[in-house]
Amino acid sequence: MTNDWTNSTSMWASGSTTNSNLTNSTSQCSPKLQGQTGIWYGGETCLLLALLIPQTLRFHPQIFKTSLGAGFVLLAVWGAVNRCAMDVLVWHTTIAFVCLIQIAFFVYEQTLQIFRVPAVLRPIYKTHFAPLGFTPRMFRRLVGGPSRLRNLAQNQPYAIEEITPAGTSLSLLVCGRLRVSHKGEVLHTIWPGEFVDSPEFRATRIHPRQPFQVMGFEVDTINSVQFSNHTGNCRAVLGSARRVPDSTIAANTRAKGATEPCYKHWRGHVLKSDELCELYEGLRLNGITDYDYVLTGYTADRSFLERLVGIIKDLKQGNPQMVYVCDPVLGDTWDGKGSMYVPEDLLPVYRDLVLPMADVITPNQFEAELLTGRTFSTQSEAIEVMECLHARGPHTVLITSADVDGARKNDRLVVFGSRNQPGRRRERIRMEMPRISAVFVGTGDLFAAMLLAWLHRHPHDFKLACEKAVSAIQHVLHRTFHCARELAGHEKPNSAELELRMIQSKKDIEDPQVTLHASSL
Ligand SMILES: Nc1ncnc2c1ncn2[C@@H]1O[C@H](COP(=O)(O)OP(=O)(O)OP(=O)(O)O)[C@@H](O)[C@H]1O
Numbered sequence: 432m433t434n435d436w437t438n439s440t441s442m443w444a445s446g447s448t449t450n451s452n453l454t455n456s457t458s459q460c461s462p463k464l465q466g467q468t469g470i471w472y473g474g475e476t477c478l479l480l481a482l483l484i485p486q487t488l489r490f491h492p493q494i495f496k497t498s499l500g501a502g503f504v505l506l507a508v509w510g511a512v513n514r515c516a517m518d519v520l521v522w523h524t525t526i527a528f529v530c531l532i533q534i535a536f537f538v539y540e541q542t543l544q545i546f547r548v549p550a551v552l553r554p555i556y557k558t559h560f561a562p563l564g565f566t567p568r569m570f571r572r573l574v575g576g577p578s579r580l581r582n583l584a585q586n587q588p589y590a591i592e593e594i595t596p597a598g599t600s601l602s603l604l605v606c607g608r609l610r611v612s613h614k615g616e617v618l619h620t621i622w623p624g625e626f627v628d629s630p631e632f633r634a635t636r637i638h639p640r641q642p643f644q645v646m647g648f649e650v651d652t653i654n655s656v657q658f659s660n661h662t663g664n665c666r667a668v669l670g671s672a673r674r675v676p677d678s679t680i681a682a683n684t685r686a687k688g689a690t691e692p693c694y695k696h697w698r699g700h701v702l703k704s705d706e707l708c709e710l711y712e713g714l715r716l717n718g719i720t721d722y723d724y725v726l727t728g729y730t731a732d733r734s735f736l737e738r739l740v741g742i743i744k745d746l747k748q749g750n751p752q753m754v755y756v757c758d759p760v761l762g763d764t765w766d767g768k769g770s771m772y773v774p775e776d777l778l779p780v781y782r783d784l785v786l787p788m789a790d791v792i793t794p795n796q797f798e799a800e801l802l803t804g805r806t807f808s809t810q811s812e813a814i815e816v817m818e819c820l821h822a823r824g825p826h827t828v829l830i831t832s833a834d835v836d837g838a839r840k841n842d843r844l845v846v847f848g849s850r851n852q853p854g855r856r857r858e859r860i861r862m863e864m865p866r867i868s869a870v871f872v873g874t875g876d877l878f879a880a881m882l883l884a885w886l887h888r889h890p891h892d893f894k895l896a897c898e899k900a901v902s903a904i905q906h907v908l909h910r911t912f913h914c915a916r917e918l919a920g921h922e923k924p925n926s927a928e929l930e931l932r933m934i935q936s937k938k939d940i941e942d943p944q945v946t947l948h949a950s951s952l
């Protein structure tokens with residue numbers, strides 16, 4: 432044993448000393464010091480252990496570094512007690528020091544970093560992520576970045592079949608429990624630490640351009656007009672400018688002193704009432720007319736509107752639960768003066784035939800006044816007008832933009848809502864917001880679409896549905912305005928620059944942060 436030791440000592444020394452030194456130093460080593468073989472073997476064993484521990488072991492990196500460090504410490508100690516090997520002492524002390532730093536870093540990562548992970552997420556980290564080799568720092572980056580913590584109130588749904596788009600996210604239940612049910616029947620429970628997905632959902636076609644489809648509705652669209660672009664506010668200035676797709680319109684508009692920009696040209700077609708009937712016939716023949724909602728907007732032709740009323744009647748007969756949401760597009764107020772931008776003979780059709788069929792309507796102030804024959808400039812008058820509209824049929828009325836009590840002068844815009852549904856308490860709300868100094872197009876359409884979607888999601892919370900609908904629109908408009916200004920530089924943004932940023936606002940449409948609150952009246 433002692434002989435072996437002497438041999439191996441010479442081997443260590445041979446790298447750094449000459450043969451004569453070697454002989455010299457070996458001869459100087461006292462037998463007592465040579466007896467420190469235990470330390471040397473201990474050190475070597477630790478190094479061997481570091482190499483041998485399987486990488487699949489849970490704490491492999493820690494054990495590896497610790498036994499490496501311990502091995503080098505022992506070898507350094509051995510170097511210290513053995514005067515013949517100062518170089519061994521220095522070399523191993525350095526390596527041991529490096530190991531020590533690494534171990535300290537590990538300890539810091541594993542113990543201190545974990546405290547920077549939100550307490551509620553620590554169990555998930557320990558059970559799901561630590562075993563995969565995620566450090567707390569990586570986990571923090573994950574939960575702080577692409578994923579987010581969502582709190583659900585008691586009985587608040589996580590996802591609803593047919594509404595929540597399938598396959599857009601994967602979640603892990605952190606605490607509490609979720610019941611999975613289908614048609615009221617409980618299928619199973621999801622417990623903390625289990626993944627939550629919507630695999631049971633039938634895949635819904637999602638086209639991000641369509642706010643409805645983003646919200647999980649499947650939509651069959653019939654274009655009452657097929658235009659190249661939005662005709663915008665030219666209509667409001669020109670009065671009944673329908674079916675005059677002519678560049679002279681824009682020239683005229685500017686000549687009349689319009690302060691806001693609009694597209695100079697537009698081209699396209701208006702769908703004829705016969706064509707509408709043909710399309711409906713196709714749906715009917717295939718038996719695919721079981722709609723939950725129908726939403727109508729811009730219509731430029733009296734006979735088209737009359738046929739539409741017939742179709743709504745037919746659909747309601749087939750499905751008495753079907754909800755008809757109508758945006759009675761008639762005109763708007765421009766520079767304090769209201770004017771119609773559809774033929775005047777549409778007004779009696781809307782008033783006498785459409786309103787009695789409609790469940791929800793979204794007129795602007797001018798349209799509400801036309802439909803009731805009453806103007807309003809105060810809140811109490813607005814309430815009276817909404818009552819008149821209820822009396823004509825719709826249980827839910829939203830006045831999308833109004834100028835009451837001098838709001839316009841202060842660059843503000845008011846939205847009124849009223850719900851008067853049998854079996855429910857009557858509700859009225861008011862929302863007020865700053866008017867953005869730009870003229871957007873398509874906001875009325877977006878309003879009706881958002882209202883339908885959020886009323887569907889929150890059937891028992893009218894106020895919240897209105898808040899979400901209007902907040903979503905405001906997010907879209909603020910983003911649009913901001914982008915348009917950047918594009919326009921020092922100029923005033925034009926119509927093309929002010930096209931609504933729908934795609935960029937997908938998240939705000941799906942889950943709008945409520946930034947505008949409604950007051951109950
Ligand atoms: N300049 C603006 N500043 C702030 N919000 C606006 C502005 N223009 C429109 N909105 C938002 O859009 C919503 C719809 O308003 P808008 O007046 O365009 O509807 P509308 O006149 O009913 O549309 P339609 O042309 O379909 O009749 C408003 O409730 C408001 O939230």
Ligand SMILES: Cc1ncc(CO)c(CO)c1O
Nearest residue numbers: 656662728729760873875876
């Ligand atoms: C052509 C046309 N004219 C007017 C309106 C009402 O904003 C719409 C709906 O946005 C439309 O499409």
